[in-house]
Amino acid sequence: MKLVFLLLLALVPGLPCSHALALRCAPGPPASIFAQSPSTGVDVRGLLRRVSQEKDAVDQEVFAAIAGSGDPGAFKALKQTVTFLSDRWPLTAAYRAFGAFEGTPNQKNSRKFLLDAALRHRRSINRVAATASLARLGANAAAELDKIVARAQDREARSTAVRALLPVYAERADLASAEAVLEYATPNGRNTTAIRRALQKLRGSKILRLYSGYLKDPEFSSAWRFLLLDVLSGWQDRGACALIAGMIRSEDEVLAAKAVEILGKSGYSHFVREIEPLVRSGPAAVLREALIAVTRLTDGDPYWLEDVLEYSRSKHPAIRMGAAVALLEIRTEGAIDRLLEMLDDEDWRVRVEVVEQVGLLHRLRAVPLLIERIDGETPRIARDMHLALRLLTGVDHGPRSARWRAWWHGEGENFQQPKATATRTAEIARQKRKKKSTTRGTFYGLQVLSERVVFVVDRSGSMNGRAMLPKGPERKKPEASTRFEVARDQILSVLPSLSDKTLFNLAFFGSRIFPWEDGLVRLDEKNLKRALKHVGRAPMGGGTNVWAGLMFAFDDPRVDTVFLLTDGQPSNGVVIDTQEIRARIERLNRTRKVVIHCVSVGRKSRFLRLLAKENGGLYTEAL
Template sequence: MRTLLLCLCLFHLASAPPAQTDPDEQVRQLLGAIRRKKDATVEIQFQRLAMIGTPKAFEGLKTCCGWLKEPLPLYWAYKSFREFRDHEALSRNAIAFLTTQAMQARRLAARTQASKALGLWGEDALDELEELVVDSRDKAVREFALEPLLTELFYRRDAGSLRVILNNISAGDAFRLDGNLRRFESPACRTIMVEAVLDKKNDPHLRALLTERLVEMQGAEVDLLLQRLISDGEETVQIAAIEGLARRKGVEAAKDRLWKQLTSRKPEVRLAAIVALGQSLVDDEQWVERLFKLSESRDPVSRIGAASGLFELRSERAIDTLYEMLGDDDWRVRIAALRSVEALRTPRAVETLVHRLGQETGRMRVDVVLSLQSLTGMRFGPNEDRWIAWWNDHEDGYALPAVNTDEGTADSRAIEEASIATFYGLPVFSDRVTIVLDTSGSMSKKTYGLDDYSKGTRVSRLSVARTQLKDLLERIPDGHRINVVLFDDEVNAWMKSVQRITPSSRRELVAFVDREMPDGGTNLYDAIELAMQDELCDTIYVLSDGQPTAGKIVQVDGIRRRILQLNRRANIQFFGVSIGLISDLLRDLALRTQGRYIELGISAEEANSHARRILLREDADDDELLRALELARTATRLEPASSLYRTALGIALFRTGKLAPAMEELQAATTLRGSGNPKVRATRVLFQARIHAKAGEVDQARELLNEGRVLLAGFRDAEIRIFLEWAEAEIP
């Protein structure tokens, strides 16, 4: 207890303001302390100097910057200039100083950290940030300056803004292009995208993203570009081009180029070419014969692709071959054949799958059940006897339902009934599982754990993960297979492939996990890629608490694209656990593979920020808007007194068509904390105007629109201007 009191006293003495009341004396003493410690100075010292708020304090903070060499203390010092934001003259001087430092400081560390700190000024420094993006000689400076400018540049939608973005965007911000690229529609923008795709110095995942956007645009030059990219050196770009040609019905013109890819050394390119040709050449005799040869190939990738092509062909011979492929030795081929057989939607498919059920185990057995439920609407779970008895009673003259009658609970029942254990509450039903577990430094953060694991004591996130894994190991039957892949900056697998569970292997695996201590960054892609290389594994559970920071690919969009490309061959089912942040990546992998995803420990700020990012996109689809609504509700539940969060909930309800509840939430937001903020108020008023307009109450809508315009006078915030633009387009 005495030790605790002593620590508290020392902390108070370190953080308390100096006893002197004379501001000049405070400045002198703080400068003396900072000069003695230089890079060892703690952040609060710079803040205390800036909070004095006088011109001498301002000049003193400028002087401090010349004493520092390390990036972090430099950032703290530059960041502290924000304390002058309410002082009109000094705030302008602060922006000017940071701009000069970012452009002219002698050392790169000073230039980059000044640029990063300038970004904190947001709309107050838009002109200066744009100046840095255009004129700075340093890539890192341009990247830091671009990040807070992106919303503004997306809003402009012109070719010049697109060029600035593509020339300077960082790998970490590239994910923000997804969806926003659709804002750039002009022929000039299309030409810029084509140039960027052809420039092989650009990141391959940026080139692939631009290729996918170009597929949606008109123009003969796009078709020629896609044909050219079939033989590009970057695999991810090749696949984007091949799939794009199939979407644009351009396979016929590129047949010869695609044919060559049937013998490509890259399995995913080979598979993409088979699928594209299969979708388009059903009347080509040469292709049909080649397709049947591919279905008998020793190469499982060719057989996986053939399963797709045979479905497109749907001749008697093709259908018979598909049913034969349900017994293939390779489980990945059986999965591909299962999907095609299900898509045929015939009584023969039902009969075949009912009798196939007893021949499969684990994840494959559940997939057969899900196909049966999709075909019939019946909900017998993995109970083979019930399926056989039902089929025997209904076989004669059976006709499939015209549409899937399942209401969405069948998937859950099939999984729950087949489950042998859980991991963070997610069902485990596969008998060939790999757990991919984050052991980066952030996994040392304290949490209260799950259920009774921590007994009310705060423990590290990694400790909770270990407990969850040990509980899983206790419940998995002997003979089932499992592997664990740990990752921080490096990737460390227990074994090369999933191993059979025995008493001794359980002990070895527990010891392997217990040895690992949280440290380093987050090499997520390399860990998942390694797990996917195991041909025996059919299900992967990924747990992470941070954004990717290390590995072959760190861009979230690039990781998602590449894993999904690999998974066309691997057929892995993903389950995701995200701790402390919202992971679109893990969620998307789970949804795309019929797995599940959960989030733990998400803050209101994180939920609201993510929701608003979706709500700002005019082209957000129904699923995305429902996701935004879910997140807005989470933020409001965590902080019900916030006008900002309640306003976002109102917007989400409006965009999902729930007008009356939207108006209720927007009205409730007028009395909550922060309701007087002009931007929050303007946002609320503009959406209230849109609700009145949709109700035919034009006069009220116009009145509110004008009120919103008045509130926004003088603001340059692109987000608010987007909301204003939408309201003006709807209200006559």
């Protein structure tokens, strides 16, 4: 009998199937509120009366039911529902329901009502909700959205309209469009990609002057500067490069390094005069990029090779790292000889850079040198050497030297080296089929191979969310708990399993950072007991300041590995935008060489997945 009723409901004239399904499946008001009338199949008056009685507590499916009823009075009834509401989400649902009138005789009236609400309603919450409804129509409502950009009282409403108009602005490709984007769009997460795509089509001398003014404005955000540098890098003309050159001495070392890198790839050799002085003094990120940029722009100048050889012996690690990359670019026998000598550099970060370049070199003469050194390195660098050996040979004889040495002794002289593309393809396939090992301590299933590690753990209010403690030696079955208690359980489990050679630290973050120690300490029995007692003492609550947690780890020059655990998007800190965090960390990590493993708790996180991938780490989820 129930099945017959549902089939009849789905076939009611004037009631779209989607609404019939929603009425059947959605929780909330009982089905009696959707009593059919002989003429339309939906009791619009009854639904309106329900909204007037329940107000913000009403089931939000009511608005879609009214709009899709086909009743002649549906438009007027839906307008009336708005007068009974004051909360953001019911208002958003009510205004959104006006989209059902698109393609009907009420389309013009619907858009006029929404535009009037967006521009003239006495409450900001209504103006923004009405704008959002028009924004869902995209280019189809371009005329109305243009008026909102020009006349709206609320910046949020203008920003919402601009976001919807980005594809339209890209087609118009005029100065007014560029001005609207720069003034009201907000680079944030995936929205940054849409803004970049639009701006890449907005070109010309007038727009270039507009960009110049914004880049010189001290109030212009760093997220926007990053984005504009990306956009200008795609222009590949002298005017854009000249504007980029104005950024190479920025006080923001990450922006300056990015500008230097772009100029280094531009092919305009006259920028050497501006970049070369930066090789000798400046922040680490700029020193490295400046040396590489000049190498690319001088294009095989033998005099510059002599300079690079000298720079490879500089006292500054960042300069030596840049020299390692430059020596690979030059690729003369003398350059290669010096690159291989740098495998014995005193600074671990320089050795990481050299090992990476040696893997890209793809010369068999490097193989015995790596075999000779792999056992004496830290686990972090030994991992990189093992990878370089696989990329050089296409075979895998494990992370220790004995089997590699035996293989090389037997086959070295006659070994036919595969092409670099083949070894890289084999390495990708290897990573896909690699199984997680349990021979060492793990944190949420991720191996802790490093002996210089910091665990950076979210302690914000959201970590009080429900989670399950897994079964283990102390629990015969999973137990209900909180996300932080699960993280605490993982820390308590992994620390005792680490080598006594390990240097480690703990840092918790909410709106600010709460470190255990100022820097790495030896994992002896005394410090282990102190650390285990400390876990859980950090204050709970506040926002999610991922940037502060990462910067704390980066500030200790001995740290080579970070395990980052969080359950939310960044919401506090100097840098909040996820794309800017990734861009800044990737840039800083060209001289820091820190592996970042990420654990996302309670949700999937594209941000954490990409952050780990871009910084040599692994990503896992605890859902």
